[in-house]
Amino acid sequence: MAKGLPELLATWDQTAAIAEAELRKLRHDPIELFTRVVQPLLWLLIFGKVMDRIRAIPTGGLPYLDFLAPGILAQSALFISIFYGISAIWERDSGVLTRYLVSPAPRWTLVLGKALGGGVRSLSQAVVIFGLSAALGVQIRWEPGAMLALLAFTLLGSALFSTLSLIVACLVKTRERLIGIGQLLTMPLFFASNAIYPIHLMPGWLRLVSRINPLTYLVDALRTLMLVHSSSTVGLGTDLSVLAITLTALTILAAKLYPRILV
Template identity: 35%
Template sequence: MTAETIPIRVPAPGAARDVRAIKVVLHREMLRFVNDRTRLVTMLFQPVLWLFIMGTGLGTLVAGAIPGLDFRTFMYPGMIAMTVISTAMFSAGSIVWDREFGFLREMLVAPVSRGAIVLGKCLGGAIVATGQGVVILAMAGLVGVPYDPLLMVTLLAEMFLAAFTITAFGVTLAARMKNMQTFFGIMQMAIMPMIFLSGAMFPLANLPSWLHVLTTVNPLTYAVDPMRQAVFAHLDVAPQVNAMLNPGVSWFGWQVPIAVEAGLVAAAGLLLLGVAVAQFRRAD
């Protein structure tokens, strides 16, 4: 008896196959996010703690210096950024988890472009982080930020851009790591200083020269500042308060436009995406 041969059809290489791979990886990220409610709650705990407890405490110290404005309103864009950044990095860290359990190898031996896998991962992480940020966005009214439709759309777009860039950064870090402990140790060492130096928790005006330089070269500054400028554009505050809390970013006295800041974040995201793809192409 002759054994029956079962044909195996492998999709022809091309853009359609890569798009399908991106959709599969993205869909897996969505399922992982929806089914992990514990992560959703824990990722929100720290920003809410900073916003409503630390923000309220600090607000009592500076209330006389910023008349007519709740200090939590100032901190609000920074807390959005913190939520998005933390979630994006954790999404990227799942690559290490997949490597430990062998799922990553199955993806890498699939007949699809590794660039498609990385892009799907970055898009999935960005969408998950943006979805997490929407929860903080819903709290806007509690800290004096208006629910203006244009403001909400602007913040969503800026959140997604920041989340994509941070996810690409996280994927680049995770590409060669073998265990979660190493990844999260390096993540904390890299991300926490960047968050503190981004202006998320203190104004960028009147800083010492050394601290001004650090905030200027920090990539996250250009993700937080557009969000703060969008919020303050919809607030009715005194000019001196706006100049104190929302000075923007300047290079040698030149005020950096929001479009340039967004372009820098996007360029960093694309550069990190390219580095991540190159890392995966060299991975075993």
């Protein structure tokens, strides 16, 4: 037990160091934060306001803009994270990745550190979407516990999709292919979720797809934690379990594939 604790602390230090290195990149390129904010703003200000006005989608008594805001937060986390593997390709080309792989740190700590670094990028957009939603009259839960849990779910979801992107990067090995596959993945994941309409409106086959889509569980958790008059359809415990198990499985797979990006 005494031996396990130092090893655990060392593993955490290695993971945190990788995450910190990823965040330093973001500090050197703050314009990226601004460009990433434009798309969710358009969804809320244009699509959300129009659909709220025409009342075309039944949302169980919620104003459509309220229903949409957590979905756009989840979408933002997805869209930022799904192209995160480009950084691994850049690290390979610049020689940084070789230094990572010859370090004594376990491969899974490298993957998890990168996933956490990618996840933190989404938190800045969460702040922007919260502010805009409040300005538009969305009924937000301001309890500190709910907000902290929402940020934790956002981080978890972003880490999951960042790890998925890293797996794709290890397989395709070029920026161009990664961008193409990322674009191929984002739309099906987004539209086969409950981000912009309830699951019960979907045809039967799409409902089945949505049940295995991790974005569905992220949206469900964010909607429950963000809105005053909303409740989870499957339970926050189920949302957390699905996202955590999926992240664990992807991390194990990414750790096995990570060295292949050099080949």
